[in-house]
Amino acid sequence: MNALMPSATAPLFALAEPFAPLFDPFGFGRAAADYWRDSVERSILYWDVMRQRGNEYLEHIEKTRPTVLGFDTDIVMEGETLPRPVNYELLRVHPPEGVETDELARPFVVVDPRAGHGPGIGGFKPDSEIGIALRAGHPCYFIAFMPYPIAGQRVEDVVEAEVTFLRHVMELHPDSEKPMVVGNCQAGWQIMMAAALEPEVFGPILIAGAPLSYWAGERGKAPMRYTGGMTGGSWATHLLSDMGDGLFDGAWLVQNFERLNPANTWWDKQYNLYAHVDTEADRYLQFERWWGGHVVLGGEEIQYIVDNLFVGNRLSTAQLVTSDGRRIDLRNVRSPVVVFCSQGDDITPPPQALGWVRDLYDGVDDIIANEQTIVYCVHDKTGHLGIFVSGSVSRKEHAEFTANMDYIDVLPPGLYETTVSKASERPDAELIERDYLLEFSTRDLDDLNQVVKHSSQDERRFATVARVSEINLGLYRQFLQPWVRAVSTPESARWMRKMHPNRMGYRLLSDRNPMMSPLPVMAESVRKHRHELGEDNIFRVYEDIGSSLISRTLDAWRVLRDRALEKAFLDLYGQPLLQSLVGLKGAVEGERQVPGSEPERRRFIQRRQQEVREQVAQGGAHEAVMRSVIYVLGGAPATDGRNFRRLQASRSELEPELRLEDFKHLMRDQFFILKQDREAALEAIPELLKGLDARTIDGHIEHIEHVLAASGELSEHAATRFERIKALFGKARPTTRRTVRRNGGAASGNSSTKTASARGTSAKRGTRQSASEASRVEGQAQAAPKADAEPADAPAVKAQAETKAKPAAEAKSEPKPAPTAEAKPEPKPTAETKPEAKPAADAAPEAKPEAEGKSEVESKPVAEEPKVAQADKPTSSEGGNDAEKAPAATRRRTTGSPRGQRRKR
Numbered sequence: 021m022n023a024l025m026p027s028a029t030a031p032l033f034a035l036a037e038p039f040a041p042l043f044d045p046f047g048f049g050r051a052a053a054d055y056w057r058d059s060v061e062r063s064i065l066y067w068d069v070m071r072q073r074g075n076e077y078l079e080h081i082e083k084t085r086p087t088v089l090g091f092d093t094d095i096v097m098e099g100e101t102l103p104r105p106v107n108y109e110l111l112r113v114h115p116p117e118g119v120e121t122d123e124l125a126r127p128f129v130v131v132d133p134r135a136g137h138g139p140g141i142g143g144f145k146p147d148s149e150i151g152i153a154l155r156a157g158h159p160c161y162f163i164a165f166m167p168y169p170i171a172g173q174r175v176e177d178v179v180e181a182e183v184t185f186l187r188h189v190m191e192l193h194p195d196s197e198k199p200m201v202v203g204n205c206q207a208g209w210q211i212m213m214a215a216a217l218e219p220e221v222f223g224p225i226l227i228a229g230a231p232l233s234y235w236a237g238e239r240g241k242a243p244m245r246y247t248g249g250m251t252g253g254s255w256a257t258h259l260l261s262d263m264g265d266g267l268f269d270g271a272w273l274v275q276n277f278e279r280l281n282p283a284n285t286w287w288d289k290q291y292n293l294y295a296h297v298d299t300e301a302d303r304y305l306q307f308e309r310w311w312g313g314h315v316v317l318g319g320e321e322i323q324y325i326v327d328n329l330f331v332g333n334r335l336s337t338a339q340l341v342t343s344d345g346r347r348i349d350l351r352n353v354r355s356p357v358v359v360f361c362s363q364g365d366d367i368t369p370p371p372q373a374l375g376w377v378r379d380l381y382d383g384v385d386d387i388i389a390n391e392q393t394i395v396y397c398v399h400d401k402t403g404h405l406g407i408f409v410s411g412s413v414s415r416k417e418h419a420e421f422t423a424n425m426d427y428i429d430v431l432p433p434g435l436y437e438t439t440v441s442k443a444s445e446r447p448d449a450e451l452i453e454r455d456y457l458l459e460f461s462t463r464d465l466d467d468l469n470q471v472v473k474h475s476s477q478d479e480r481r482f483a484t485v486a487r488v489s490e491i492n493l494g495l496y497r498q499f500l501q502p503w504v505r506a507v508s509t510p511e512s513a514r515w516m517r518k519m520h521p522n523r524m525g526y527r528l529l530s531d532r533n534p535m536m537s538p539l540p541v542m543a544e545s546v547r548k549h550r551h552e553l554g555e556d557n558i559f560r561v562y563e564d565i566g567s568s569l570i571s572r573t574l575d576a577w578r579v580l581r582d583r584a585l586e587k588a589f590l591d592l593y594g595q596p597l598l599q600s601l602v603g604l605k606g607a608v609e610g611e612r613q614v615p616g617s618e619p620e621r622r623r624f625i626q627r628r629q630q631e632v633r634e635q636v637a638q639g640g641a642h643e644a645v646m647r648s649v650i651y652v653l654g655g656a657p658a659t660d661g662r663n664f665r666r667l668q669a670s671r672s673e674l675e676p677e678l679r680l681e682d683f684k685h686l687m688r689d690q691f692f693i694l695k696q697d698r699e700a701a702l703e704a705i706p707e708l709l710k711g712l713d714a715r716t717i718d719g720h721i722e723h724i725e726h727v728l729a730a731s732g733e734l735s736e737h738a739a740t741r742f743e744r745i746k747a748l749f750g751k752a753r754p755t756t757r758r759t760v761r762r763n764g765g766a767a768s769g770n771s772s773t774k775t776a777s778a779r780g781t782s783a784k785r786g787t788r789q790s791a792s793e794a795s796r797v798e799g800q801a802q803a804a805p806k807a808d809a810e811p812a813d814a815p816a817v818k819a820q821a822e823t824k825a826k827p828a829a830e831a832k833s834e835p836k837p838a839p840t841a842e843a844k845p846e847p848k849p850t851a852e853t854k855p856e857a858k859p860a861a862d863a864a865p866e867a868k869p870e871a872e873g874k875s876e877v878e879s880k881p882v883a884e885e886p887k888v889a890q891a892d893k894p895t896s897s898e899g900g901n902d903a904e905k906a907p908a909a910t911r912r913r914t915t916g917s918p919r920g921q922r923r924k925r
Contacts, residue, residue, distance in 0.1 A: 051558050058553035058560075061546045065297045067529075067536075068543035073305055074530025077312045080138070085109075087164055088140035088310040091116065091150060096161070097188050104177040105170045110185040113143065113150055113160040121159050126197045126223060126425070127189050128153040131163040131182065133205035136270030136277075138313035139164040142204050144306065147411035149202055149228075152419050161189055161199075163207075168267075169318040175325065176342055179214045186214075186221045197680065198223035198355070200425055204408045205229050205368065209335060212350055212357075217342070219354040224425050228360045229407040231368045232350075233336040233375025234329055235482040238473045242369040243582040244280060246589040249482070253489020254326040255496040261319030262504040265513035268322040271314045271522045278522075280366050283574035291567050298552060312526050316517075331489045333482065336376035338615040349615070351380055351390050356428045358421060358438075362399035362407055370398050371472045377435070377465075378472050380615060384464045388433045388695060389625040391688065395428060395460065397438040398471060416440055420458040424660075430684050432650065432691030435468065436460045448732040451662065459660045480604065481593040487602035488593075632696040635689065637704045641720060644708040647690040647701060648724050648745045652738050654694070662730040702748060709752035721749050 044050055080086045092114040099108040115121050130149050132139040143150030143162060153160050163185055189199050200223045203211035208230020215222045237245050248254065261268045278285040293304050328334045340348040361373035374396055381387050387394060402413055420440055421428075439459050443452040517523065529536065553560055592598070599605065653659050693701045709717060724745065728734060734742060 048558070054551070054553055055557055055559035055563075057551055058557075059563075061550060062294055062297050064539070064542050064546050065301075066294045068539045069293060069297065069301045069304065070529045071531065071536050071539050072301075073308050073312070074526045074528070074532075074536075076305060076309050077526035078530055078532070080309055080313050081167065085164070085166055086138050086313055088138065088144040088306070088313070089113075089150075089162060089164070090140075090144045090146070090148070091154075093162060096192075097185060099181045099185075100170065102181055102184060104180060106173050106177050106181045107166040107169050108178060108181050108185075109164055109166070110188065111162040111164055113154065113162050115154045115160075116146070119154050120157065121154060122157045123159060123193065124195055125156075125158045127161060127193050127199040128158045128202065128422075129161045129163065129186065129189060129199045130202045131204070131207035131211055132165075133207045134165050134315065134317070135206040136273035136314060137310055138167065138315055141310050141405075142202065142408055144310060144409075145411065147414045149204075149408060149414065149418055152414055152422050156419075156422050158200075158422070159193065161185075165315070167315045169316065169321065171318075173318050173321060175210070175213075175321055178321075179210060179217065182211065182214045183218045183221055190221060197429075200224045200226065202226045202228065203230055205231075205404070208232070209329065212353065213335065213340075213348050215353045215355060216348050216350050217346060217352075219352055222353070222355040224356045224358065224429050225353070226358045226360065226421055227373075229362070229365060229368045229373070229404050230359075231329075231372040233333065233372050233379055233472075234331075235333045235479055236371035236375030236472055236474065237369060237478075238371060239475075239478075239586065240583075242366065242372065243585055244276070244367065245372070245482075246585055247276065248326070248331045248489065249485040249589050249593055250585060253485065253492045254323065254331050255489070255492045257322055257326045258319070258493060258496060258501070259504065261322060262501060263508050263513065263516060264316075264319070265508050265510050266319045267513060268317045268319055269314065269517045269520060270316060271517070271520045274311070274314060275520075275522055277367060282578055283571045287567070287574060288571050291571075295564070295567070298550070312522070314523065327489070327493075332486050336379040338380065350376060351392065351615070353392065356393040356395065356431060358428060359394070359396040360399070360407060360417065360421070361396070362402045362404070364399070364401045365404040365407065367404040371474075374468060375472045375474070377468060378474060381465070384435050386625075387435055388692070389628055391433045391628075391692075393428070393431050393433050393436070395431070395436045395438055396468075396471075397440075416456055420454075420456050423454065424458050426680075427660075430687050431460065432688060432695075435463045435465070437463045437467070451730070451732055457660055477594070478590075480599065481590065484593045484599050484602055484604060487604065488598075491602065628692075629696055632689075632692045636693055636697065636700050637707050639708050641709055641712060641716070643686070643690060644705045644749075645720055645724060646687055647694060647705065647708075648749075649727055650687070650691050651694055651698070651702065652724070652728055652734070652741045652745060654741075660731055702744070705745075705748045706752035709749065712752065712754075714753050717749050717752055721746055 089111075093111040094114070095109055096112050097110040099106040099110075128150070130142045130153075132142050139162075142148060143160075145151065150160050150162065163182060186199060186201070193199075198221065201211055201215075203209075203225070205228070208227030209232050211225060212227065212230075212232065215225060234245065257268070260272060293300050328340055332339075334340045335348065336350070338347060338349040338351070342348065359373050361368060361370045363370060377387075377394055381390075397417060399407065399413070399417065402410055406413055408418075417440055437460070439461070440456050441459065443449050443455055443457055446452065446457065518527075527533075531537070555561075709720075712720075724742075728738075728742065
């Protein structure tokens with residue numbers, strides 16, 4: 021063996037190097053020699069890495085609390101101390117050096133899957149779910165577990181323990197919002213069960229690669245869903261648990277995962293290490309430490325999972341009931357749910373991750389009635405582990421989920437799809453602060469069905485499998501289980517776990533095997549005298565081609581196997597006779613009724629709708645602004661977190677004392693109001709703004725404009741909606757006092773004339789008074805009684821008296837057939853009493869017609885205020901066409917008034 025080592029062959033290569041061109045003019049011989057030397061060196065290094073893998077495996081499984089978490093942690097709470105003890109524990113994750121967290125920020129809690137592997141994959145490197153959250157300043161916690169379960173531990177106990185952990189996190193952060201919870205794979209459905217039972221302890225929920233609808237899937241893909249049917253149901257799981265003395269070895273689950281992709285398991289992963297052994301060793305060992313860290317599940321736990329989830333599919337159909345009688349209904353989840361899945365995932369394909377939405381709801385209106393916010397993101401290519409392990413996915417999708425979680429928490433109830441785009445590739449890149457932009461688009465169940473691809477025929481086949489599984493499990497328990505348990509002992513169970521093929525592969529290639537003892541010495545010598553081969557070597561190219569052929573052959577065999585398995589399943593469980601034998605009708609019936617169509621659910625929706633109707637006209641300016649923003653953004657094709665950051669600013673400006681939780685509740689209420697009756701909700705906006713002055717209303721319009729501008733230019737549809745909002749705000753503008761014109765009995769025209777005249781008066785006052793005086797006079801005019809209550813002959817008598825009286829005596833000698841607003845402010849200064857005589861003079865334009873041409877300067881303010889007249893234009897529909905003639909009539913009356921003569925003097 022030493023003759024093959026580089027230290028022995030190096031002198032020979034050096035001696036033959038000068039003569040190589042003579043004997044090998046084309047370089048094939050030298051390329052072959054270089055390739056032979058490199059392949060020997062790589063082989064030695066490859067087997068040494070496998071030896072290190074075995075050693076790390078043995079060291080890892082002998083730990084009491086093995087984990088691959090890449091951060092320092094402290095144990096905060098142990099599940100063994102709970103009333104119903106479990107093998108779970110709550111850890112506080114410490115940020116790495118140079119990273120600081122804010123104790124007031126929302127806590128992040130990451131739960132790892134217990135599906136055959138050990139804990140830690142959600143944070144085993146810096147670019148992971150925990151690493152991203154720590155860099156964002158959030159305090160992080162990790163729910164881990166130990167290799168062996170507590171005796172008698174059940175799935176319900178684990179769910180209750182996780183709820184207890186979250187309550188403790190809330191106690192540690194009383195001034196923060198509810199924690200965001202991340203559930204990976206198996207932990208995802210476990211977290212959803214906990215959130216359905218105790219929704220008040222959960223903030224936003226992110227489930228990554230988590231199966232919730234186990235019968236869903238697309239034909240030609242996701243062959244794992246057929247496994248239960250082809251083994252005859254869950255009796256095989258019970259058999260393995262009985263052989264393990266009440267314990268189920270997680271290595272069996274890992275083996276099922278590996279069988280899904282034989283090309284990767286048997287060749288690609290190992291060849292990639294061999295081909296790049298100089299650079300891939302550390303990454304390979306780090307991943308294998310988690311992949312090979314098999315854990316053990318309780319027999320009762322795994323049987324509950326297989327019967328109720330994998331075979332029974334009872335979680336997504338609200339059929340699960342706890343031992344104390346509580347129904348586990350995912351519609352009870354009140355927190356926003358983010359579903360992250362991938363088209364490249366063959367363990368949890370998108371239909372299984374999203375099918376539960378279709379199983380529970382008739383449509384988006386049903387989702388909204390239940391006040392649920394569901395967001396989904398479908399990656400195009402990453403695999404199952406890449407969803408929560410890949411560094412590129414963490415830096416992109418997970419980073420954006422973390423940064424926008426508060427915005428997701430504010431999203432109105434409904435169904436949304438998210439897309440992540442690179443900021444530098446967008447036309448509005450200058451408005452984006454981060455490297456990527458996460459956008460949210462509304463969706464309905466028709467869009468979701470394009471992903472789920474539901475089939476009622478396949479659903480009937482899986483229902484048949486569930487019935488067959490119950491029959492076979494009963495037969496096993498009756499006839500075979502007593503014999504298996506009689507021969508199984510704790511020692512036999514321990515040896516069965518040791519002899520599992522997945523475990524044996526690690527043990528044989530470790531230092532405990534005497535035949536591996538020469539490898540460390542040989543590998544050290546190779547590393548000192550390593551001669552790496554270039555990628556352009558012809559024989560290395562042939563090696564890569566051969567490897568590709570082997571991989572494609574294994575992949576072709578996988579496709580053939582999966583097609584045969586699928587066909588056998590469809591043919592067997594699609595038989596009408598078999599379906600009739602297990603209690604199902606042979607003919608295809610209508611689809612299963614979703615739980616949401618039950619009478620009590622319909623009554624709940626009706627009560628909720630009635631509550632919303634009663635809130636249409638309740639509130640103030642804050643409700644009007646939020647309602648307007650939601651309405652305008654509802655016309656945009658997509659929204660993003662930039663609008664939310666502006667909305668946060670509006671919250672602090674409009675109502676600084678309003679808590680963020682109340683702010684989010686307000687947003688949801690306004691959304692429901694718009695959804696229930698949009699027209700009534702919009703028409704109620706002027707009523708919500710009642711009592712505000714024009715300046716405040718203009719400020720609200722500017723603020724809405726500021727919020728909408730955060731995401732760039734509005735779309736045409738959204739811009740049209742915004743124009744309507746501005747018109748509604750204009751209707752809420754306050755108007756000055758109005759008097760009735762007694763001229764020809766045109767009541768509607770007189771009303772419009774009085775409005776325009778009052779505006780002209782207000783404009784003149786603005787040129788002569790300070791801003792404070794103008795606002796005070798305007799407030800007095802609003803508070804004064806309406807002049808419409810005067811007798812019919814009051815304006816004429818008043819006009820005659822005013823035209824004959826002297827200026828000094830006008831305020832005192834005013835005739836009083838009936839009390840009006842003009843007599844009240846007599847003690848006021850002349851600047852304040854003058855505007856009050858104006859409406860009466862305006863009501864009699866014939867008083868001084870010869871003075872029309874003398875007051876041209878005073879009539880200009882009326883023409884200088886077109887915006888105010890336009891703002892009130894929608895309200896003039898009640899006054900008929902006379903409203904359009906009001907400004908001209910007002911100008912004629914103004915120039916002929918005694919007040920105009922007084923100003924001249």
